Amino acid sequence: MGLSPRKNTTDDGEQGSGMKKKLASRRGVNRAVALVLVLVLVLAVVISIPVYLSYKKKADQFSCTVALKKAQDMLDVEFLWNYELGHDEALRVVERAKWEMDALCPAGGDYYLVDRPESDQKFRVTCGIHEKDTYLRTRLNAAHTLELLNEALAGCARRGIDVPEEGFTFLVNSKELPVVRLEEPVDLRWGTDASIDYEGIVSFFTLAEDGSVAWFVYADENHASVYRSGNDWIGDAWEK
Numbered sequence: 001m002g003l004s005p006r007k008n009t010t011d012d013g014e015q016g017s018g019m020k021k022k023l024a025s026r027r028g029v030n031r032a033v034a035l036v037l038v039l040v041l042v043l044a045v046v047i048s049i050p051v052y053l054s055y056k057k058k059a060d061q062f063s064c065t066v067a068l069k070k071a072q073d074m075l076d077v078e079f080l081w082n083y084e085l086g087h088d089e090a091l092r093v094v095e096r097a098k099w100e101m102d103a104l105c106p107a108g109g110d111y112y113l114v115d116r117p118e119s120d121q122k123f124r125v126t127c128g129i130h131e132k133d134t135y136l137r138t139r140l141n142a143a144h145t146l147e148l149l150n151e152a153l154a155g156c157a158r159r160g161i162d163v164p165e166e167g168f169t170f171l172v173n174s175k176e177l178p179v180v181r182l183e184e185p186v187d188l189r190w191g192t193d194a195s196i197d198y199e200g201i202v203s204f205f206t207l208a209e210d211g212s213v214a215w216f217v218y219a220d221e222n223h224a225s226v227y228r229s230g231n232d233w234i235g236d237a238w239e240k
């Protein structure tokens with residue numbers, strides 16, 4: 001008798017709208033918390049990527065150094081047995097070391113043998129990504145790329161087909177490198193030279209009339225190695 005149904009309804013309505021408001025504000029708080037969490041997560045990822053990449057770079061460098069050391073040890077032991085060990089035999093030893101360790105460089109660097117005339121050990125094995133001497137590294141990668149180019153040109157001649165207008169793409173240090181054919185040499189000083197539209201590692205060549213390489217350049221962010229037919233390697237490794 002005391003409570004009228006109408007009053008009850010009004011109370012319920014007030015309680016209901018209060019509850020709704022509470023729920024709505026709680027939902028708003030939840031949404032804000034979620035947003036902050038997402039932002040924190042995004043921030044954490046953004047910050048951790050460069051940290052991870054720099055860690056990975058250091059870890060790769062370390063693993064590469066350890067693997068090359070083992071390959072060098074094998075090479076040095078082989079050299080004790082065979083003092084006349086030639087370049088090709090030495091390469092086979094390094095190939096065996098690579099096979100035993102699955103890979104020499106975790107970053108996919110090509111490996112090269114550097115002559116050491118001043119040392120008892122004739123060769124030093126090094127990596128196209130992790131060699132510390134940037135001048136030498138550029139030259140080794142350049143010489144390797146030129147070798148691939150000469151092989152590709154010889155392949156065209158053998159099959160009697162034209163050299164592609166655009167040039168070739170080779171795998172150098174496990175990355176695709178376009179080796180672009182030009183009509184004229186360009187005045188290139190290093191890979192990130194502002195006077196050309198290319199950045200990073202670049203390579204160009206021109207052909208002589210007989211189809212051989214007349215001019216070739218391989219440039220990275222540090223140096224440019226230039227080859228001219230008849231003069232061999234010239235004007236390479238400009239410092240910035």
Ligand SMILES: [Zn+2]
Nearest residue numbers: 064105109127
């Ligand atoms: Zn390496």
